[in-house]
Structure formats: structure tokens, C-alpha cells
Amino acid sequence: xxxxxxxxxxxxxxxxxxxxxxxxxxxxxxxxxxxxxxxxxxxxxxxxxxxxxxxxxxxxxxxxxxxxxxxxxxxxxxxxxxxxxxxxxxxxxxxxxxxxxxxxxxxxxxxxxxxxxxxxxxxxxxxxxxxxxxxxxxxxxxxxxxxxxxxxxxxxxxxxxxxxxxxxxxxxxxxxxxxxxxxxxxxxxxxxxxxxxxxxxxxxxxxxxxxxxxxxxxxxxxxxxxxxxxxxxxxxxxxxxxxxxxxx
Numbered sequence: 740x741x742x743x744x745x746x747x748x749x750x751x752x753x754x755x756x757x758x759x760x761x762x763x764x765x766x767x768x769x770x771x772x773x774x775x776x777x778x779x780x781x782x783x784x785x786x787x788x789x790x791x792x793x794x795x796x797x798x799x800x801x802x803x804x805x806x807x808x809x810x811x812x813x814x815x816x817x818x819x820x821x822x823x824x825x826x827x828x829x830x831x832x833x834x835x836x837x838x839x840x841x842x843x844x845x846x847x848x849x850x851x852x853x854x855x856x857x858x859x860x861x862x863x864x865x866x867x868x869x870x871x872x873x874x875x876x877x878x879x880x881x882x883x884x885x886x887x888x889x890x891x892x893x894x895x896x897x898x899x900x901x902x903x904x905x906x907x908x909x910x911x912x913x914x915x916x917x918x919x920x921x922x923x924x925x926x927x928x929x930x931x932x933x934x935x936x937x938x939x940x941x942x943x944x945x946x947x948x949x950x951x952x953x954x955x956x957x958x959x960x961x962x963x964x965x966x967x968x969x970x971x972x973x974x975x976x977x978x979x980x981x982x983x984x985x986x987x
Contacts, residue, residue, distance in 0.1 A: 779805040779872075783908040786897055786942045791916035792885060792950035795852065797845060797897060799879040805872035807905050812870045823868045832860050844898035844939070845883055847946075848890070852883035889949040895921070898939035913944050920948035 785800035803811055815823045815831045836856070845854045857880040867873045913921040924943040 778908070780807070780906055781908050782807050782902050782905040783910065784899060784901070784940065784942070785910045785912070786899070787912040787914070788895065788897065788921065788944050789914040789916060790885065790889075790895070790919045790921050790946065790950065792919070793917075795845065795847075795883045795885055795895075796857065797843075797854070797881040797883075799843070799881075799899070799901075801877045801879070801901065803875050803877070805874070807902065808875050809870070809872045811875065812864075812873065816870045821870050823864060823870065828862050828864075832862060835860065839879060839901065842900035842939075843879075843881060845881070846894075846896045846898065847886050848893040850886060852886060854881050854883045856880065857882045885950065887952070889946055891946060891948055893946040893949075894924075895944040895946060897942040897944075899942060900939040903938075907940055909940065909942060911942055911944070915948070915950070917950040918948065919946070919950040921945070922947055 781804050783800075783802040783804070785802070787798040787800070789796040789798075811831075812823060815827050817827050817830065818824075836859075839860070840856060843854060845852045860880070861876075861878040863876040863878070865874050865876065867875075911923040913923050915921045922945050924945055
């Protein structure tokens with residue numbers, strides 16, 4: 740199992756140096772020279788899991804720092820003019836979609852769920868359309884049917900094989916709806932490392948209280964089911980950063 744740098748409920752295990760360094764990256768405080776140099780080769784994987792009676796929603800918020808943002812920006816710039824247009828971003832997203840679907844999995848109590856895209860991805864160039872080192876964000880949306888018989892104590896695992904050669908920073912958020920309670924799982928060691936090419940990064944959650952089974956039946960409605968949008972969504976404003984626990 741590959742190791743990643745996760746932000747979860749295990750704050751008490753961090754050293755003060757680790758807390759300050761993580762805060763400078765995740766919360767957006769000014770970067771120190773050491774922090775800047777260290778994280779240029781990383782991609783931040785913000786994983787937000789929501790469990791309800793009918794659906795499990797999974798949102799991945801990927802932030803690409805200098806090195807990997809430069810690579811992806813170069814891939815977007817198909818006409819080679821050094822600027823990234825809306826049409827080039829749309830083409831880039833459409834080319835990514837099949838690979839992204841293959842590289843994400845969701846398991847509950849060891850059982851793989853049928854994970855499907857909910858909406859088309861959102862790309863945020865963070866007010867910089869130039870090719871070269873920078874930051875940008877890619878937000879991905881998935882959902883699956885909540886499995887019948889989910890029990891307290893069940894482990895929920897997100898398997899993430901996106902950009903396997905890039906080093907990773909992981910941030911976790913858990914949300915329960917319809918009476919469910921979900922928590923992120925702690926890790927013993929905080930290690931900055933990249934996933935091996937043949938292994939997925941594992942983001943783990945735990946079900947403390949499942950949603951009531953009698954809420955899982957779909958309600959009769961004339962409304963059409965949710966469908967993915969027909970075009971990639973490109974944000975002109977920065978996406979909100981994941982919420983993290985306050986560092987004392």
C-alpha cells in the first residue's frame with residue numbers, strides 16, 4: 740500500500756514543524772523557501788466523501804503545483820502559442836475523461852461499487868492562462884448507489900491512481916447525510932511519497948452509523964434523474980479550498 744500525506748483526524752501525531760509546513764500549503768499561508776521548493780513536484784488530492792441513504796458522492800479536488808501544472812498546461816496548449824484557450828481546456832478535459840474513470844475506484848467493506856461520473860470535470864487555471872510553471876486545479880465528481888446492508892464499522896476506501904508518477908499530498912473530508920455518520924481514518928506516519936505505478940493511493944474512511952435502510956427507497960417523482968453536463972465547466976474564479984482542522 741502506497742503512503743501519502745493525509746490531513747485527517749490524526750493531528751496530534753504531527754510534529755510542530757510538520758504542522759507549520761502543512762498549514763503553509765493547505766490553508767494558503769505564505770510559503771517559506773523550504774516549503775516552496777519541497778512541494779513544486781506535488782499534486783494535492785482533496786478527497787470529499789458524502790454518504791447518504793441513496794447515494795455515495797465523491798468529489799476529488801486536485802491542485803497541481805509548479806512542475807505538474809507546467810506539464811499539464813503544455814498538454815493543454817495544442818496550438819503551441821503559449822496561451823491556453825477555453826476550447827483547448829475543453830479538448831483536454833474530454834481526452835482525460837476515459838482515463839480518469841478507469842483510475843478511480845470506491846470500495847465499501849471490501850466490495851467495489853459501480854462508481855460513475857456525476858458531472859463533467861471543472862478546470863480552474865487560477866487566473867493564469869500561460870504555459871509554464873504555475874498552479875491549477877481540476878475538480879472531479881463521481882457517485883455510486885449506497886450499498887444495501889452498510890454497517891457501523893465498515894471501511895470505505897477510495898482508490899486513486901491519478902497521476903501515479905506525481906508525489907501526493909492528501910486531504911480528507913467526510914460527511915454523513917440522512918442520519919449517517921462518517922469519519923476519516925487516522926494514519927500512524929505522515930510520509931511524503933508518490934504512489935507506485937502498479938498501486939493506487941488509498942484514502943480511507945469509516946462508517947460510524949449507516950443511514951436508515953427505510954430511506955434508501957427512491958421517492959416517486961416526475962423529475963428526470965441527474966445527468967452529467969454536456970460541456971466541461973471552466974471556472975473563472977478559484978475553487979474553494981478544502982476545509983481543514985485548525986492548527987493550534
